[in-house]
Amino acid sequence: MKDTITIYVAQENGERIALEAPTDMGLSVMEVLKANEYDIQALCGGMAICATCHVEVLESEALPEQSDDEAYMLESLPHATQQSRLSCQLRVNEELDGIVLRIMPEA
Template structure:
């Protein structure tokens, strides 16, 4: 079972056990992690689950819809992802998920 360390913009850390088969966004909401809004509920159309993801193993590829939403983020970085589009698997290993200063 992968462990996710969520790191808020102010450096506050939250470590949670993640369930394979659900997304980073769903995991954050389940554990009341602040900083993920998820206004669209996971349809990749709001961008308010933006986060910076580092994993021990491979992540799913960014599809064109995710790419287009990430392109709207002025704070996009190389490890930017939509948390709703990264479904956790055991192969990913443990994850570090940094949260942006704000969602928009």
């Protein structure tokens, strides 16, 4: 079992920033982004009721199924895509190793 995974954050210029995330702390991707000083508001604290942690998954081997709450929130966003997820609902685990995501604007 891996102790850490790598999460890549795609920048507007095409660069990908690698973030290391521990797999043994039960963190969400949102918490990893905030810890690395990305501008994620996360107003609801990870409860899937505000969508201020919206990301677009550009590459991933496997993602967990969306909960009904997450799907409902994403449906309400005007700029959501088929690859949209709430980063608060993605738990850091080995299956997410190598995930590439883009932080979505709020408006």
